[in-house]
Amino acid sequence: MGCFKIPDSLCDDLKSMIRNFWWGQKSVEKKIPWVSWENMCEPKAGGGLGFKNLKCFNLALLAKQGWRLHFAQDSLAFRVLKAKYFLRCNFVQASLGKNPSYTWRSIMAAQDLVKEGIMWRVGNGRDVKVWGDRWLPGSSSHGVISPRLFLHRDTRVGELIDTEVMCWKSSVVDSIFLPHEAEAIKSIPLSVRAPPDKLV
Known part of the structure; x- marks a missing residue:
């Protein structure tokens, strides 16, 4: 089998x-x-x-x-x-x-x-597309449903991360995503070592 x-x-x-x-x-x-x-x-x-x-x-x-x-x-x-x-x-x-x-x-x-x-575990965010990839915890589809207003289709999750201190750019996340998705994104833990993204 x-x-x-x-x-x-x-x-x-x-x-x-x-x-x-x-x-x-x-x-x-x-x-x-x-x-x-x-x-x-x-x-x-x-x-x-x-x-x-x-x-x-x-x-x-x-x-x-x-x-x-x-x-x-x-x-x-x-x-x-x-x-x-x-x-x-x-x-x-x-x-x-x-x-x-x-x-x-x-x-x-x-x-x-x-x-x-299959879905992505966010590390440094360079390989994960904000729209189109499955990376969001807590939702059934694991994908973003917020409308894409002014960012390009291939925007990477890494653009939402402050790489100097490895934390989410909260104001950017809050302005782009629906409130429940913004909270889900900000709840994703980030490592200071900035490991590569991983498919799990």
Whole structure:
């Protein structure tokens, strides 16, 4: 499951076998399922029993492989797949390509999941675009929704930081962003060492 996308039909068969075992089905005799499968898949802390949703679990493991292809660039798997499928870009920008292997199709099935979860951790702000990149904590999209009034499209987060003392330019932030976004931005801690920005 960590390397290949399991067919949905197989996941459904496995789910059916688990349900039948749990509810005590014997041969053709069926027992009453007192709780829906969706509720049983909820975490124990949320009132469920913590069963795995196999399709989602499979995609999560494949997304982990995609994440490794994006960052662990010294592995043999990365070098082979990059040379064949995404020579001139990174994994997040890659396309399925022509005549892909089952392994590549499986990993690409989780590409959207990687894109959905990836965001920037602000260091010095030089690599992060204010508009377009995902870097804002506390919002569901992690992107800025404030209107872009007078700054250019490629404005970097570093332009909002006073690099001499490594703190936010509060007056600039307050004048550009909606109040709740300005507060979220000013709550992002900055290091005096000004490390590079990092994708997490």
